Amino acid sequence: MSLTNTTNESSCKASRTQQAYAILRERILDNSFKAGEQMLETTLAENLGMSRTPVREACIQLEREGLIKINPRKGILIKPISAHDMSEIYDILCALEPQAARLVAEKSAQGQIACESLERLEKTTADMAAALANDNLHEWAMADEAFHFALLEMCDNQRLKDVVLQFWGQAHRARFFTLPYRKKPVDSTKDHIALVNAIKQGDGELAFRIHAEHRLKGKYNLLNIIKNFDLESL
């Protein structure tokens, strides 16, 4: 599960601030840093082999991104995600991702969607089905993510893409941890197929409705798991 905004812009060597940002973000997303953990600027700087300055600058960005909370004399807190946080995040994704689907379908109606893009959607959907057949939930989640990201790439709205990725990032750990508790997500493959068809037909309203429904199911799935298994903060 990448979830790294692989824009890799400028591609030349990254500044220490950028390095610190990338490393810290990765460690948060892959759970090397546990939720609730707190660390001092100084400690982080030592660990990363750099001075406090770039660490601070990276942390400011991570805080804006909603991944950490800077607690002035307590340290950098890796923000845990509560059920309420999750609900907030999904209410945003439930609005934004269907909008992305609509935009893609509308572009498609005007013949502005490349074949390869549609094929990528179909490929990732097939990957999901295959992973499901093999009972490999981790692979399934990766393919699911790939589908959703591909859709975002296609909608030609950088801001929309960025903001959705931001909230995916916040929800990432929770999705990962609840994965084993999910009942087999057999419907999701169907939803994706239906969405791709709506896009091909260029029916924006339909694409929106299908994706909204799809996301809403995802929300309730996740929230039920968090409540039933008493995973109050992840």
Add this chain to the structure above:
Amino acid sequence: MSLTNTTNESSCKASRTQQAYAILRERILDNSFKAGEQMLETTLAENLGMSRTPVREACIQLEREGLIKINPRKGILIKPISAHDMSEIYDILCALEPQAARLVAEKSAQGQIACESLERLEKTTADMAAALANDNLHEWAMADEAFHFALLEMCDNQRLKDVVLQFWGQAHRARFFTLPYRKKPVDSTKDHIALVNAIKQGDGELAFRIHAEHRLKGKYNLLNIIKNFDLESL
């Protein structure tokens, strides 16, 4: 037009970084700093009477917020807004604000909306109508903003509120500049009244549809002005 996130959290004296952030943000939003203008960190630091460090930290946040672009050896660029930018921003707001309306209506259905909140919506709507009657577009815009913000306050989703405010911020100057070119926004009062009714009835779906329609009109209004008057970048 405040548009400042008046959370005023911690309320104790603000750090220089926070001061710099607040001042710079205000100057960008109120157009003291013109779009396209570029300034050096050093210059800004001198102007604000502080060292580069807090200015840098503030700028990092403003860049994340989409208001400036830090161009390594060129300076801090006040980002101009193009028609395409505007379209991106409104496609996001067209998804998020109706979602906020839905959430408020659903809370209302469960009797969780305070009377004063509904009254605030009605008050700001009345203010809009009054401003319109007086041909005072500036007052109208302020009341309109107040209505939209009040709605966001009511939806009990801090993230949703923050992210909508972020994009309002990006669009702020453009809305302000196009104000005199707008045809009298007589419909908007009606839309707001209809929305408040839907909320009172607790009809989330209706509230969503009304607000989506409302925002979509706003989008086309603004984009047409930008195109017709050749305001390519604001």
Add this chain to the structure above:
DNA sequence: TCAATATTTAATGTATACATTATTTTTTAA
């Protein structure tokens, strides 16, 4: 003259020193 190269300049990126302040510890007095 002009293009290629070397030099200088000026701005940022980064480290570090210092100032400030919340917290903790120690001291003191009842």
Add this chain to the structure above:
DNA sequence: TTAAAAAATAATGTATACATTAAATATTGA
């Protein structure tokens, strides 16, 4: 012993010094 006050501590907030590097300028050789 314990609560209040004082001192010490430790972390951040901020300024500044230095390193790096892109851009601008000057130099050189054809």
